[in-house]
Amino acid sequence: MRPTQAMMGGGGDVPLGRFNKYLGGWGNLGGMKQxxxxxxxxxxxxxNxxxxxxxxxxxxxxRRVGAQALYIAPPFIGAYLIMDWATHRNEYLxxxxxxxxFADEE
Known part of the structure; x- marks a missing residue:
């Protein structure tokens, strides 16, 4: 038995399956019920x-900061120590x- 036009949703552009059967509405294209x-x-x-x-x-x-601390802290500590050394060296020079x-070197 073929569905009527009302069941097919009206117009002629209704999805029909391989065996000319109505596939169902959008999101329910003829599959078996789950x-x-x-x-x-x-x-x-x-x-709430x-x-x-x-x-x-x-x-x-x-927890996240603790997990990443060993990846972040050493480079920052190293950069701080290098910058501190450079600042003191510049002040001394x-x-x-x-x-x-060092006057005779330049």
Whole structure:
């Protein structure tokens, strides 16, 4: 038995399958009904989307920082030590004692 035009959704551009059967509406193109899939829902009025968000954010941030500390800290410490050495060396070379020691090299 062929579906009527009303069941097909009206016009002539209705998806018909290989054997000239109605495939179904959009999102339900003729497949078998799914079995064993159970979905549950809860009303938006009953939900509490930010329950524990700040508590979890603090501990999650601490865990992530702790996990990355050994990748981040050594380069920063090394850069700080090099910059500190360069600053002290520049101050010494531009002081009276530094100019007197290295005056003949330039």
């Amino acid at each position: 079995k064993g899939i159970i979905t549950y829902g809860i009303s938006p009025n009953r939900q 989307p930010f329950a524990g968000a700040f508590h979890d954010a603090i501990f999650n941030t601490a 531009n002081s009276k004692a530094g100019r007197a020691e």
